[in-house]
Amino acid sequence: MKTLTHQPFLAQIIDHLDRSNRNQQSLLIFPTQLSIDYFQSLLNKKEEQKSVTCLTLHQFIMMHSSIKPLPTLTLLSRLYRLAEQVLDRKESFEQFYGWGLTLLQDFNGIDTHFLNDSGLCASFIQQKKKTVDTFVDQNLLGSLQKARTLSQLQEKEELLVGQQFPLLYESFRESLIEKQEGYEGLCYRMAQPLPKLIATYQELIFIGFNLLTAVEEHFIQQCKAIASTTFFWDVDAHYLDHPNNIAGHYLRQHRAKKWFQKSFPTPTYLNDPGKKVWLIEASSMVAQVQAVVAALQEKTNKGLPKFPATQTAIVVSGSDLLIPLLDQLSKLSIPLHCKLEYPFSATVIYTLLVQLVKLWEATMEGNQLEIYIANLLALCDPFVKDMTQSGRAIGHALSNDRSYQSEASDIWLNKTHKDLLSYLKEGLAYIDHYFVEPDGLFLALNKMALRHLLKYIDGLAAEMDSCSVAFLLNRVKENKMCFHQNHPITGLYIVEVSASYNLDFEHIFFLNMNEGAFPKPMHHDSFIPYDLRYTLGLPFLDKVAENSTAYGFYRLLQRAQNIYCNYVQKNSLDTSSEMNRLLMQLTFDSKLKIIQSDHCIYSPTKSIPVISIQKDDGVMQLLNRFLVKESSAAASSLTPSALIAYLSCPLQFYFIYLLQLKQQVWPKHGAEAVQLGTLFHRVMAQFYQPFIGVEMDKEMVMQLASNIKVKLKEAIAAQRTELSAPMLLHTLLEKLLARMVDLDGSDAPFTILGVEVAIKQPILLNLDIVREVWLSGVIDRIDSSNHLIRIIDYKTGLSNYKVSSIASLFDPTQVKKNKAMFQTFLYAWLFKSLYGAHGLDQVMPYLIHIRSLFLADYKPGIFIQQSDNGKKYQQIKDIMEYAQPFEEALKALLLEIFNPAIPFVQTQDLEICGYCPYVRICQRDVVA
Ligand code: SF4
Incomplete structure (x- = not known):
């Protein structure tokens, strides 16, 4: 049993089945596959399993539909051809894809909510004449607008005004019905309970539903008219009977309906005095994960797990924490049970796809292949047996050794110039064929990702003659795959809060319960204007997510005894938000024992090591790449970004510029x-x-x-x-x-001297030996007028344009606000030293702060504090006046970088770590 104190909700169904006098099978209809898994784990007798059939509501409705669902890509391709005719407009399928998807979602919404065709048409025509304000009050408008980010669709919206949208919808619908095919909403709408099929069951039992769409409810109502039906609602009086608690929003609506009314119980477990709820403020998102994983390893005095996997669940909202969570859990030998959406772009298979695409481009353009092959082989290495052999074979093939043949080299070197999709299909099928036995989470996840990708590319190839690289990568990047682990009896459940219906556990860990993260804000593009959506009663996704999440949260609380709600503290590196409103509400609307904890109660005690890199011979060798040598043409150079990185954090400089650990960092x-x-x-x-x-x-x-x-x-x-x-x-x-x-x-007037001007110039250092270091950069624009040369640098980020002194440009504690000025000044200095220190022209560092362009008194450039009046700043018109202190400070900085006695150390400024791609290496995401 996954609960100890209270019987789980689904055990009531077993009691009901045991009590009923049955001579036929019962059909049990559940909201999710997870609830079926859980229910079946409670059925311990074979006979019990045989006497029931379990289906999700989706499966049940689809069994009764006269039409079959088509894959989204096939539907889009059909809609594309139809839209060309109806709207009399030509564009490529790739251009159509984005807005086609929105259209398809709208059509699905119309059918799911049973909108009447002629009413819809009339509303659209009428809509043309109305203004938004006549429909909705202004408070509602804000929330409605969030649901509709039509930006890129605006142009298309003009095509669809008046009759065009209903016309397209009706034509598409008719063409699909004619072939007995459709999208999910249409399949649902066409479903009619088949009496013969229903008659094979003694009873239909609908179990633990919350939100039911109009089409689902209609179908259930039809079933009720022809069969014996029983409903079980998983509710608690605590939220059901409080009109302001949104957890009971949909259930209150159901209870108000006559045909549901009688089936509503009003039990209350939620305010059980033995229950404990911990509100735990963690220092960062990843710290919560580490703490939960540490808790899973805790033992009782008897040496048993404190949180047995079979009685415990981790509850998430969205996929943000899945990557660190699965990464940490992979180190434990706990089986998992989950069915979660996982971002495909977070898998190694996605990176492998990107490399494969680059390799394909290189084979088509006749470029050098070695670097792409090397990257590909390195990425394939954990997945494919004998990668070294493949590498050798490709090596022979690249050196035109005809005596050596291999399947891998034939596929990847693309001798026959296959198109992108065929090339990828073949290459990925090869990897799939030789994929090692997946015996851990990492391999299992990537194997699933590979299968998902192959299926997706098959779908593209079936609908598109050719596909551009940008289209493919963008589509794949936004893809979500299903991550499934199947251990319903022994496994630790990881569940998405809105899909946790009917599941009960003794111990629950909620993650990331911050406002704005739980639930995640939803965006919803639509061609149906929001006022019309409102009038027609179409739901808004953010409201649905809010209500469903609230129900999921309160429902999980009902029978659990130990509830750990983790959220990230305000001002942490990860978030600026605070504890979410569900937790706040719980603190004042329940009688629960709520324990607030400032620090993690199950925090691991492991101290975080300080990293300091000594400049041994190996490190000095790496640094020497920046020195002027005899063959200097290909020498590396230090850019302003490199020096800013050093000033921000010497260790970060070491990672980026010496080890060249290039990682993606999201702003x-x-x-x-x-x-x-x-x-x-x-x-x-x-x-x-x-x-x-x-x-x-x-x-x-x-x-x-x-x-x-x-x-x-x-x-x-x-x-x-x-x-x-x-x-x-x-x-x-x-x-x-x-x-x-x-x-x-x-x-x-001004004369343009250059745009995007690459500049490279050495600077002489005197350490114990004479050294010259290469410096370089790319100047956005150089122009001149009246003997004034402007070194122009456009800056889009937040930056300062006033500086107290030249020395402060080199102050690590001020680098965050001064970096744009540092860069522009360095460019001006490089230009001056390259094109003549004695020239007559003035060289002006001209920083243009783009975000300030609309400020009334904004003046581009760099301003320095006047030495005789600390309150006033003057514009730097010629760097000559400041060149000497700048050069001295620059040399001092470079001498420090090249000084073998000064190690690369970590910054003390944790805010910098918050933006750093190496934060995991330093473990600075757990100490804020
Ligand atoms: S995480 Fe912080 S200390 Fe580590 S490299 Fe990045 S900025 Fe430096």
């Missing part, structure tokens, strides 16, 4: 800032590239403004990754670029 506030910066730089470079050497007057500059839309479109098209908030970025960039051109216009 704390999403990818938007990076994309904004990249696109802004790209468009500005395109603007001025044709005018190098040309003096531009105001009129010429202002003409650039008319090109903003076109250049922006080109820059976005060249982008390999999808924009994270396309409409927002597009609008913002248009405004910023227009403002920038405006500003340039007011500075005209």
Whole structure:
């Protein structure tokens, strides 16, 4: 039994079955497969198992549907062809894919909620004439708007106004029904209970449902009319009878219906005085995981596990913590039971796919293959037997040794120039064929990922003649795969809170119960305007997630005895939010024994080692790559970013620039800032590239403004990754670029000397021996007017433009706010030292802080505190005045880097660790 104190909810069903006088099988209908697994683990007798059939509601409805579901890609491909005719518009399938998916979701929603076709059509036509404000009150509007991020779809929305959307919906629906095929909502809508099939069961038992869509409820109602039905609701009076508790939102609606009414019990276990709820504030997201995993290893005085796997569950919301959680659990020998969505992009198979795509590109373009082959072999190594042999074979093939033949080299060297999908299918099928026996979580996960990928590529190949690299990678990256471990009796359950229905455990660990993380905010694109959604009664995903999560949380609390709710403390590196509202509510609306803990009660005591890298011969060798040698052409150089990394954290510099451990680091506030910066730089470079050497007057500059839309479109098209908030970025960039051109216009005339200018220059150091170190960088733009050369650097991130002194540019405690100025100043200094220290022209470091462009009094450049008046700052117009202190400080910094007696140490500033890709190596994510 997975609970000790109270009987689990599903045991009531067994009692019911035992009590009933049965001569036929009963059909048990559950909300999820997990609840079936749990139920079957309670059935210990073979006869009991034989006397019931268990189905999920989805399986049950599909059995009665006259039409069969099609894969999403097939549906999209059909919809694509139909949309071309109905909307009289040509575009590629890849262009259609994104908005086609939204259309498909809308159609599915319409059928799932039983909307009437003619009513829908009338509403859409009427909608054209109405304004949003006439429908909804302003408070609601904010919440509705969250549900609809139509940005990139806006252009398409114009195509679908009035009759077009209903027309497309009806034509698509008819064409599918004609072939007896459909999407899930349509299959549900076409389902009719088959009396013959239903008659084979003595009783239909519907178990532990919460939210039922209109089409599901209609189907159940039809079953009730022709069969003996029993309903079991898993509820507690604590939330069911409190109209303000959203955990009971859907159940209160069911209870109000006549045909459900009688089946509603009102037990209450929730406020059991023996129950204990710990609210545990952890220092970081990963710290919670480590603490839970440590708790799972704790023993009682009798040497037994304190939290036996069979009575314990870990509950998550979303997939954020699955990667560290599975990583930590893989070190224990505890079997797991779970069925979770796992981000495909977090698997090694995804990285392997990216390498395989690069290799394919290299084979098609006739480029050197060695580096891609080496990467591929390294990534395949844990999965494929005899990878060394394959590597040898490919080596022979690359050196044109015809006497040596191998399957692997034939496939991967792509001698026959296969198209992308065929190439990937063959290569991945080879890996799958030779995949080692998966005997741990890591291998099992990647094996599942490989199978998932193969299936996905098969689906693409069936619907598309060709597929671009960007399309493939973007689609695969956003894919979620199912991670399934099947040990329902002995395993530790890991469950998603909204899929935890009917499951009960003695001990429960909730993870990441922070506001904004539990539940995760949902975004929902839709062509159905939000006011119309509201009028038609279509649900909003964020509200559904909120209500379902609340039910999942309170329901799990009902019969459990020890509940550990982990959340990350405010101001930690991981989050700025706080304990979520469910926990807050629990503290005032329940009579439970709630124990608040500032620190982790089951925290591991292991101390975190300090890392310090001594500069031994090996490390000095790595550093010597930056020195000027005789053959200096290919020598590495230190960039401003490298020096900033050193000032921020010497160890981080060592990881990035010496060990070259290049890891992906996501900006704390999403990818938007990076994309904004990249696109802004790209468009500005395109603007001025044709005018190098040309003096531009105001009129010429202002003409650039008319090109903003076109250049922006080109820059976005060249982008390999999808924009994270396309409409927002597009609008913002248009405004910023227009403002920038405006500003340039007011500075005209000027002569463009270069854009994206690569510059490399050595600096002489005197240590015990004379050394020269290469420094380099890429200057965004250089222009000149009236003997003033501007070294222009556009900055999109947050940065300062005022500095107290040149020395403070080198102060590690100020590097976070000063790095943009440091970089621009270094560029100006490099330029001056390369093109003439004695030139007549002034060299001005010209930092343009893009986010400040709209400030009324904003003036680009760098401003330094006046030595005679500490309150005033003056613009640096020529670096000559500051070149000497800058050069001295720069040399001192480089001498420190090259000093064998000074080790690479860790920063003391934990905020820097929060953005650092090596935070796991340093374990700085558990000490904040
Ligand atoms: S985690 Fe912190 S200490 Fe470690 S390398 Fe990164 S910044 Fe330095």
